Amino acid sequence: MASEKIDVRYVAKLARIALSEEEAVRFGKQLGDLLEHVNVLSELDTASVPATAQVVESRNVERGDDVTPCLDRETVLAMAPQRQGAFFRVPKIIAES
Amino acid sequence: MNELVTRSAAQIARDVNGKRVSAREITAAVLQRVDETDDRLGCYLSRLNELALDCAQRADRRIAAGETLPLAGVPIAIKDNMCLRGTRTTAGSKILENWIAPYTATAVQLILDAGGIPIGKANLDEFAMGSSCENSALGVTRNPYDLSRVPGGSSGGPAAAVASFQAAIGLGSDTGGSIREPGAFCNVVGFKPTYGRVSRYGLIAFASSLDQIGPLTRTVEDAALAYDVMAGHDPSDSTSINRAVEPAANALREDLKGLRIGVVKEFATAKLGPEIDALYKRAYRELADLGADVVDISLPTADYGLATYYLIAPAECSSNLARFDGVRYGLRVEGDDVGQMYERTRAAGFGPEVKRRILIGTYALSSGYYDAYYVKAQKARTMFAQDFRRAFEHCDLIAAPAASSPAFEFNAKSDPYSMYMMDYYTIPMSLAGLPALSVPCGYAGTPQLPMGLQLAAPLFEEAKLLGAAHAYERATEYASKAALAV
Structure with missing residues (x-):
């Protein structure tokens, strides 16, 4: 298992969470400690063990492609932090060239 | 205290269906009990007085019209990670602090259709991540047996509400022990059914392959x-x-005649100190006294539960909580561009424990580490399922501690891993998807505080599990042997 120090700023970037200086130091240490604990898993011989995503029987579930009632647009948009007409409003995504 | 609030759910349903008392009278008594005690306990994040009285009136009308309702007039505390249409549903997080659910969770709807009365939305560790309720961003819940101590978590609000007669049934969710541990701390029954037995629709997801809704109650019945x-x-x-x-x-x-109950060798309780060791040994003896054949069993992977869980659950949480991005609902903190908006929103909206788990999960799923951590944990999980399958060849049920100690004081677990250790005995059953519950089994510590015995059964054997827990509860009646602090 990997044992190198966790690059908490990089991980936070992937997770889209801004960290303060203090948080980066604290979380970095705590995550390092936790990884040490979870490294005990390397003691388990899993070479011939299949991975389990879910323990209880499951099979793919399909349904007919039928139109059924769903939440109406106003109910959904009423929860939006910002809206414009029938749309969610977000900050600019595409930069001007 | 009004005697009406102390009645069990089964008693209330019988009395309301028999028209000996109305749902309205029960509801009024419970709302008054909440008024009198919740400023000290903090079980509820939102009160639903108006809705409760409406539901009570509807239940009384249905009964007058000749219907019989399984939960007629039964007051319900709903953990605030379950949606109830038109009510604030926060998951104990600032990111959903003002979110109004536009639909109702299936489990909640079934309870309401059966005549249950929603008293309020109860406190929890933020997004159900924690073992003390201290991770709630929106309120403090205290243990009804000692106000200086935590109620357990993450379903601390519903557990404390049921223990203190603010409800007869609490709806909780359990991912690694979040129903069973607060059940033990608050001297109530906490029951997690088999994974998938109760619909998760409308339960705000934490770790989807482990999350399961179940009840907290004062009796097994x-x-x-x-x-x-x-x-x-x-x-x-x-x-x-x-x-x-x-x-x-x-x-x-x-009684427990004809049942073989396995005690897990690797869960030796000697390390928990002489008092708790003696308490669990007494509990196992009590099972034998009721006619069970108590046998030793082995779960060789038991000690790897925490490591396995603290990879799988954070990995799933990091994925599930990606939806909280400030776009469609919940908190938004503005930024110069959309990326900055995401990062600021999530920085302001999530508390430290949620951030930690998202970071661990993101790391475990990131390129280069996926096989070493996530896939390894998924393989370990297979070993847990195999271990239990082998163990159940030798027994019908498994007995174990529900928690390693009674309720602790606030701020006692400052190091995250020491808090994670609280779930040591409950996580293995979660990883294997098994039905498991916690039932009061006595008192330990100074002052003497409630402890819980955990019983677990093979997949889908809920009826056998509850049947046995009922025999234990009736023979011992530990829950009634302590006084509330409120």
Whole structure:
């Protein structure tokens, strides 16, 4: 298992969470400690063990492609932090060239 | 205290269906009890007085019209990670602090259709991540047996509400022990059914392959009652199990004759100190006194539970909580561009424990580490399922501690890992998807505080599990041997 120090700023970037200086130091240490604990898993011989995503029987579930009632647009948009007409409003995504 | 609030859910339902008392009278008494005690306990994040009285009136009308309702007039505390249309549903997080649910969770709807009365939305560790309720961003819940101590978590609000007669049934969710541990701390029954038995539709997701809704109650009979109402397949949750549910209410027993109960060798309680060791040994003896054949069993992977869980659950949480991005609902903190908006929103909206788990999960799933951590944990999980399958060749049920100590004081677990250790005994059953519960089994510590015995059964054997827990509860009656602090 990997044992190198966790690059908490990089991980936070992937997770889209801004960290303060203090948080980066604290979380970095705590995550390092936790990884040490979870490294005990390397003691388990899993070479011939299949991975389990879910323990209880499951099979793919399909349904007919039928139109059924769903939440109406106003109910959904009423929860939006910002809206414009029938749309969610977000900050600019595409930069001007 | 008004005697009406102390009645069990089963008693209330019998009395309301028999027209000996109205749902309205029960509801009024419970709302008054909440008024009198919740400023000290903090069980509820939102009160639902108006809705409660409306539901009570509707239940009384249905009964007057000749219907029989399994939960007629039964006051319910709903953990605030379950949606109830038109009510604030926060998950204990600032990111959802003002979110109004636009639909109702299937489990909640089944409870309401059965005549249950929603008293309020109860406190929890933020997004159900924690073992003390201290991770709630929106309120403090205190243990009804000692106000200087935590109620356990993450279902601390519903557990404390049920213990303090602010409700007869609490709806909780359990991912690694979040029903069983607060059940133990608050001297109530906490029951997690088999993974998939109760629909998760409308439960705000934490770790989807582990999350399961279940009841917290003052009696095993009430847990069976709530389970029988909620269990079953739901087309809205494709992971809910499509197989017949054996009603648990008919399976309650008075002895344990003919049952083999396994005690896990690796869960030796000597390390928990002489008092707790003696308490659990007494509990195992009490099972034998009731006629059970108590046998030793082995779960060789037991010690790897925490490591496995603290990779799988954070990995799933990091994925599930990606949806909280400030776009469609919940908190938004503005930024110069959309990326900055995401980062600021999530920085302001999530508390430290949620951030930690998202970071661990993101790391475990990131390129280069996926096989070493996530896939390894998924393989370990297979070993847990295999271990339990082998163990159940030698026994019908498993007995174990529900927690390693009674309720602790606030701020006692400052190091995250020491808090994670609280779930040491409950996580293995979660990883294997098994039905498991915690039932009061005595008191330990100074002052003397409640402890819980955990019982677990093979997949889908809820009726057998509840049946046995009922026999233990009736023979010992530990819960009634302590006084509330409120």
